[in-house]
Amino acid sequence: MSLLGILGWSDIIFVKAWQNPSISEAIAAGAGGAAVLGALGAAVLVTWLGAWRTLWTGWLTSLDHKKIGIMYIVLALVMIARALIEAVLMRVQQAAAVGDPGFLSADHYNQLFTTHGTIMIFFMAMPFLTGVINYVMPLQIGSRDMSFPMMNAVSLWLTVGGAILMMASLIFGSFSTGGWSAYPPYTGASFSPGVGVDYWIWAVTLASVGSTLTGINIAVTIYKRRAPGMTLFHMPLFCWTALAVSILMIFAMSPLTVATAMLALDRYAEFKFFTNGDGGNMMIYANLFWLFGHPEVYILILPAFGVYSEVFTTFSGKTLYGYRSLVLATMCIAVLSFTVWLHHFFTMGQSAEINAAFGIATMLIGIPTGVKVYDWLLTMVRGRIVASTALIFSSVFLVTFVVGGVTGIILANPDVDYQVHNSLFLVAHFHNMLIPGLLFGMIAAVQVWFPKAFGFRLDERWGRISALLWTAGFYLAFMPLYAMGLGGAMRRMRSWADPDWWPWLLAAEIGAFLLLGGLATLLMQFWVSVRNRRALAVPGGDPWDGRTLEWGTSSPPPEYNFAVVPQVDSRDAFTAVKAAGRAYSAPETYEDIEMPKATMVPLAIGLLAAACGFGLTWHIWWLALLAFIGIWGAVILRSFQRETSRVIPAAEVARQHEAWLEMVRGLPQTPRRAGLTPANSGRAEQGEPA
Amino acid sequence: MTGPRNEEEHEELRRERRALTIGAVQALILTCAAFAIPATGLLTGLAALAGIALLGVLQIAVHFRWFLHLDLRRSHRHDLQLVLFTVLIVTLMVGGSIWILFDLHDRMM
Amino acid sequence: MTASAHTRADERAHIGLTQREGEGPDPDEAAPIIFGFWVFLMADLVLFAVLFSVYAAMVNGGQGTAPGPADLFDLKIPFVETLILLASSLACGKASLALKWRHDRGRLLAWMGLTFLLGAGFLVLELRDFIQLATEKNAPPQASGWLSSYWLLLGTHGLHVAAGMIWLAVIAAQVVLWGLVHEVKLRIMRFALFWHMLDIVWIAIITVVYLFGVQS
Structure with missing residues (x-):
């Protein structure tokens, strides 16, 4: 028993590549090197900018929901870069491996599709949508913060802890080869003896605990911290989707936590949950995983629906068509999502009537989703359209998502599903749902709320180039997979025997490169915008003639969001204020504001959790135990701390707010049609008909 | 005191x-x-x-x-909504799982 | 929900927010904390529900060649365990009353102490039972899928009890240190909810695991 558990020299990726040189190993070592250099580069950059103190006090220890939201999104962008490169690598391998083994070893290829899926779901999609909700929702309901700021930061850092484990697997040892769903018995100790599955277990466990806590936080915030007059039916639709998502997070993460715990007990302590023999039953795992997995799909998609609702109404200059039907549809989808999980394993062997029941339930979800699509279309009809990047992404979503929805209805039929189960048709379908239905929504959200967070717009030209590349890339990469899937091509294949598929594979490869180009141009857009931030500045804080409360405060908003908590009388609260000519008028009185103090406890908990997961993965028991005790020790010590907030005096609030109002009143009013030009001052023309 | x-x-x-x-x-x-x-x-x-x-x-x-x-008539509305919704979800999850897994078991015999 | 319904709903205190009018933490600040804890409890309850469904699936076909429920269970132990937990719940209820009505630190601490001791008694019995199962009765969790699920379900409940006891000890220390300040009061209220909720899980365990087990 060594001090480092089962971790040895030859587990380090660089040593491994040195010992058995091959293209596959060289790529793995290159990825490990990129992770190390990336971390070092970030550290050097922060040092060069002299920003360690700002980073520590302003960000890493901050409990401000806006900072936490931005950090979530940064995490998502880092992780999407890795997972998208992995996707490109897989497509290149596949196109090169027709009647040929290609250049990636089977083990390496299997790790790639596992990390790609795990990262995209747990460390790209989840942090992205959590970040957007974190940033936007409290502002939209007129709250100063989330209900539990400390727990909010703990959720973030637990997720980061999981992401650290994912990155560590690039350097130490290797990752699971069992796919993102990690079905046993393949992932059990007898078939996957290495550390890969353990990395998966602990990374996913940290992320899922973080999501449960986030769900509680979002739900309680929406229930308890709405501004006076902000009834549930006065809330912007994005907040409704956030509420639905939080409910799903609260109730759907538990089955995943149980499933990963059971898999861990099987692997570490020889329990017999999913083994072959001794009464083990892997079907229980499939059932548990999708009890979580299906609501998870709606966790991913609903926030994007919320974003699209905001985009269509804002950039059409019209109130949302069918608000109540959209709310009802959102809530129906949330509840129905708990009734369809079996459609992920129609072929497991249960009776036909069970398949039929779940197939029908699945098709039912198409109804509320269809309602939404019509509502969005009708919102745009006869609107005063401003073709911003956000609206372009949203429009592409509308068309593309319907295609994905239709293939979903096809798959919901158990008879058809038997034919295309585990084929590329399925892969095409869920990418067709998640790329437009999640990623485009989150990118649109960044386009819309970036000016709120940083005070300047994003460059429209690069935004459009990016939208074009994402769109073209998506169609080129995934439409061929529908065809191949119908032709019998299975998913997760490293190489192919049938030369007829080569043209499709080539198209998919080019599509994958275009998607990578989409990400690159998106990052380019950030860079160009930062460089041109003077020309893009929107100091007024309302660049899009916004309809909801967040546009009525400064950009970036003060730590306390609103100098005076707004009184709300209707939907589209800020539009109403503007129409009444009451925007930017000074309040009569100010009050002291109590805000939480920064603390390093959440960061410590996240890092200790990562250490605990690393210790468990490598059987370094002392590390795991110490880290575990450290986590709970930190929680207990924190409970003995009583001075956890500080007061911002009313005079200080008044000074800041009055100065801002003074500045805004001096700005020229921007007509809607000039919203995408440098003339946009961030103060929208007032008094237009709503 | x-x-x-x-x-x-x-x-x-x-x-x-x-x-x-x-x-x-x-x-x-x-x-x-x-x-x-x-x-x-x-x-x-x-x-x-x-x-x-x-x-x-x-x-x-x-x-x-x-x-x-917990009192159906006198409790806070949010608490009731929460508990009743939990009962619904638990029923769906447990009921559905037992339906599926027992059926699978029967067909395996 | 309309505006008026919304205010009506908020007039009532959340379940478990036990304090007299004009005392204790500001209801506006306390309500999200208590409600948030309820939400957490429901997530936890779903976790147990999932464990129960695993258990049910394992009882029906996961027993392998290892001993089954009818061979292993002796109802005397769970019966005594149930009585102990009931008594602990009663003590916890008394502690809540002491907190609300007397502001008497000594009496509160005494009831909290009794709650703790009864919890400890339960754990000792359960641990003895576990050791006996694993050694004398040849029924460790590794013996079959059903036993794995039994140990996981009971173990998760036991861990909750143990965690609750550590929490209770921390709160007691804070009562001694600071007296009945608002944050400590809120912690006692949340602990009470947690403790009573664990009882409900236990009732489900004796019903589904023990009583069904010896019956079928």
């Missing part, structure tokens, strides 16, 4: 003490009854299982009512 401050509060305290006692006594009776079924063999087979299940559900209701003070 400060007990009830007025007659109204005296009444409230009495009510709360009584609730605790009622809960404890009912829970005790139901527990004993449930354990009595296998101990005495009074009921057998399906009837015994149904009896045990019924007593279990009753006792859970008793705990919710008297220890957790």
